[in-house]
Amino acid sequence: MRPDREHDFSQYAQARIPRLHRVAYQVLGDRDRADDAVQNTLTVLYQRWSRMHDVENLDAYVHTMLVRSCLSDRRRWWAKVQLRETTPDVPVAADDPLVEQRMVLRAALRRLPEGQRTVLVLRFLCDLPVAEVARLLHRSEGTVKRQTFSGLGNLRRLFDEFARSEA
Incomplete structure (x- = not known):
């Protein structure tokens, strides 16, 4: 990929990652699986980035990719395997x-x-x-x-x- 397109992709991805992760987490209910879904989505997007200038609403397109990634993740056999009864505690900001x-x-x-x-x-x-x-x-x-x-x-x-x- 050309350096200018790679820079454009990096800028786009960095701006969208927090929202993509929030959506994936709420759909999947697990931070690690949400990370995987976002990573899979961004990997596919990177591969298609040179064709994305034709997409009318890129955010909607990426959002659709993410939701489909989450749905396919839930269908995988290993997604049903639980190593623990509860998820480990995640630190939160106490002053919020x-x-x-x-x-x-x-x-x-x-x-x-x-x-x-x-x-x-x-x-x-x-x-x-x-x-x-x-x-x-x-x-x-x-x-x-x-x-x-x-x-x-x-x-x-x-x-x-x-x-x-x-x-």
């Missing part, structure tokens, strides 16, 4: 006032069925419309709407349980 809310949200998302979790992440974290989520997941719009409705109801129930346990 939203830490507890984020931890509760992540724990609640992990308790949702995969389909509901994926739909909620794509709809609300990624701010995608129903039609785009349906296209990405190869599901009908009705299924996406139903999973959104069910997922939000389950999240409300989980938040209520958390609030009762805290009281």
Whole structure:
């Protein structure tokens, strides 16, 4: 790859990695697998970078690549192997006032069925419309709407349980 194109790729990738990782983590529920999904996506993007100037919405294209990478990761046999019962503790910034809310949200998302979790992440974290989520997941719009409705109801129930346990 020419040095100027490689520089353009590096600039693009560095600016997008935090958001890509956040989406992958919310879909997969595991930091290491999210890292792998982002890395796979960026590797494929690097290989295709010289053709990307024709893509109308590059961010949407890369986002679609990432979601598909996450979905294919979940289908692999080794993705179902758990070495530990719980994930190891991840250090968080103690001075961030939203830490507890984020931890509760992540724990609640992990308790949702995969389909509901994926739909909620794509709809609300990624701010995608129903039609785009349906296209990405190869599901009908009705299924996406139903999973959104069910997922939000389950999240409300989980938040209520958390609030009762805290009281």
